[in-house]
Amino acid sequence: MNAVQGGLAVRGTLLIVGVPESLTIDPLPLIMGSRSVKGWYSGTSIDSQQTLAFSALTGVRSMNETYPLARVAEAYDRMMSGEARFRVVLTMDG
Amino acid sequence: MPKMRAAQVSRAHGPFELVERDIPEPAPNHVRIKVQACGVCHSDSVTKEGLFPNIEYPRVPGHEVIGAVDAIGAGVAGWQPGQRVGVGWHGGNCGYCDACRRGDAFACATETLVTGVTHDGGYAEYMIAPATALARVPADLTSVEAAPLMCAGITTFNALRNSGAGPGDLVAVLGLGGLGHLGVQFAAKLGFKTVAIARGQDKAPLAQQLGAHHYIDSRAEDPAEALRKLGGAKVTSPRRRAVRR
DSSP, X not given: OOSSGGGXXXXXXXXXXXXXXXXXXXXXXXXXTTOEEEEOOOOOHHHHHHHHHHHHHHTOXXXXXXXXXXXXXXXXXXXXXXXXXXXXXXXXXX | OOEEEEEEEOSTTOOEEEEEEEOOOOOTTEEEEEEEEEEEOGGGHHHHTTOSTTOOSSBOOOOOEEEEEEEEOTTOOSOOTTOEEEEOSBOOOOSOSHHHHHTOGXXXXXXXXXXXXXXXXXXXXXXXXXXXXXXXXXXXSXXXXXXXXXXXXXXHHHHHHTSSOOTTOEEEEEOOSTTHHHHHHHHHHTTOEEEEEESSGGGHHHHHHTTOSEEEETTTXXXXXXXXXXXXXXXXXXOXXXXXX
């Protein structure tokens, strides 16, 4: 961090949705271009519902690797490895 | 009493334990969900590794839950058994504190409820959730497809739609992993001129498949300079793993 702050347009926003170990911001370009750094909380149940509805409407789909609940440790390790393409999902029917 | 299978963690840094538990009964204003699918999110490490203070163990993680309403507690209105619902990180809210009444229920001041952290989550055949935490699931999403949308999806979609970017604005998504592969799709479908940034030329076809209009290989060029050449980004959304192991 932070590889992209310098790519912001005037009035551009650096939007933080993950938690980096640290975040370095160059203050002068923020001021000179009225740029922002902004965090965003994921959302509440109505936001989830709208995420689902928008995805159904527009064809946005998650890409997943599935594991039965009994293989939870393997599923968790796979997620933590960062190698999953792209999310890991447990299913309860196995 | 009928039993269910659950995966619990009994202490910070402890292993997953597959256990049999009593199927729980919903308290007032809560429902019981028969879980169909539950995403495994990096933030589950909060419970697994004890990253938040005062987590009570044993705890069942999981906050990307899709299932069917199975039983209804006293005082619950608007939900019926059989409805397919989702539960995410936001574990519920009181509805009466100042933040809730202001419309900022995400910042509920009464009790910070986090699914799979402050109460048991979806790594189980059944779970209990406050009715305020429930989302309806459209019929044309499978439960597996819908599960990651309860955290990875909402995180990217809700941030992008509230980012201040308008139709045609340049939006850059940094990373093409668990969040990024959704972030790029949402950005493109929201009408933004979408730039995907990742390491290596091999990710370029994926970026295009997900709807990106431009791809920047951060190994080959400086992403900030590449964005400036495209006119500068109205929003860039960087993504890093929440916590390193």
